[in-house]
Amino acid sequence: MTTTSRSPSATNVSRRSFLEGSVALAAATAIPGGAFAAGSDRIKIGVVGCGGRGVGAALQAVAADASVVIAALGDRFADQLDAAAATLAASGDGRFASGLFHGERAAEFVIESDVDAVILATPPCYRPAEIAAAVRAGRHVYAEAPVGIDAAGVRCAAAGVEDGRRRGLSLASGLQSRHHSPTRSVVVAIAAGGIGQPLRAVAIQHIGLPWVRPHQKGWSAEDAAVRNWIGDERLSGGVFLEHLVHAVDRCSWALGEPTPLMATAIPTTIALPQPLDRRMAAAARIAFAGGATLEIDVIRREGIEDRVEETLYGRRGNADLRRCTIPGQAFAAAAGDAGGHATCMASFIESLKGGPHRDDLATACRSTMLAVMAQSAAAGGAPVAWQDLWRPSSAPPPSQPVQSSLV
Structure with missing residues (x-):
């Protein structure tokens, strides 16, 4: 299978500067939310991260409603992208398409493509920036948990959630329980x-x-x-x-x-x-x-x-x-219960069709920050206060992962 790569050579941007830029842009930019409806009978979904959870979520989205189309797939690695596309095509449903993006900017191109909503299933260090970018583009968001790996990341994700609320977007987490x-x-x-x-x-x-x-x-x-x-x-x-x-x-x-x-x-x-x-x-x-x-x-x-x-x-x-x-x-x-993952995705798809609104990504921010607080205390040996984690000036410094898939 031939993939389309729209990934120029990587730029040397640190995760900290990218997160700060995402928060600032999310706060300053007012693009109307891209709600599904308006003359279309299809819900176009983009998937960022084509490992097992991303592919599983895509299959669950298609199973949830006949109007769902997987319109774009993105992954850092071409072989993983090809494997995901082949798995989805083998389902025989015919609702898997089209935009295939690999490379370090794959997430960016999926989010900017012609989709109504995105499923974010990359490693969690990338999720804060991806949430902020998706909201900024007016996309409804289904994000797997955790939503970050440190206090700075969770604060970025939470800022994106607040911006998404102002835009009226559906904001769902993969807390399937x-x-x-x-x-x-x-x-x-x-x-x-x-x-x-x-x-x-x-x-x-x-x-x-x-x-x-x-x-x-x-x-x-x-x-x-x-x-x-x-x-x-x-x-x-x-x-x-x-x-x-x-x-x-x-x-x-x-x-x-x-x-x-x-x-x-x-x-x-x-x-x-x-x-x-x-x-x-x-x-x-x-x-x-x-x-x-x-x-x-x-x-x-x-x-x-x-x-x-x-x-x-x-x-x-x-x-x-x-x-x-x-x-x-x-x-x-x-009897017949579809299970937590499938039900979680089905309710997200229903929210895009005008059903009960999904606004639980803030809960994932809270639970992730609880885990960050516990991790910080265990690693450092000193007590960590909840309120301090939400203060950029006094929170523990952010981790430094390898480059974000959005950079």
């Missing part, structure tokens, strides 16, 4: 007093090492890093963000989303060789107004016994957020 019917049911039961007052949430994930794609001839060091982004802290944000943001979101949601106050480092639940590699093992406690806490413990280590738990402790019992149970009651999906 919010659309998973058993999880929704257990959270409703907790809010109704099923375990009494929620006091403490604990999220534990002890799992093996991230996947690694072996280095291939012709790859630059930067290419190899991006292809293995999940294990590179500059791109993924580290273990709290790339792997635990969904758990952090579920626990905060089940606690009633109280106001965060402070995060502090705590010991991991099992003893590990010292010095501890904070990129692969860390633990922190988040304190909320009202006294509730969230303890997060994550270890990625070869040969470790898998342990994945999310428990909410209340005055009258405990809730298991993974199994969706409270004392005396278990919640299961109804």
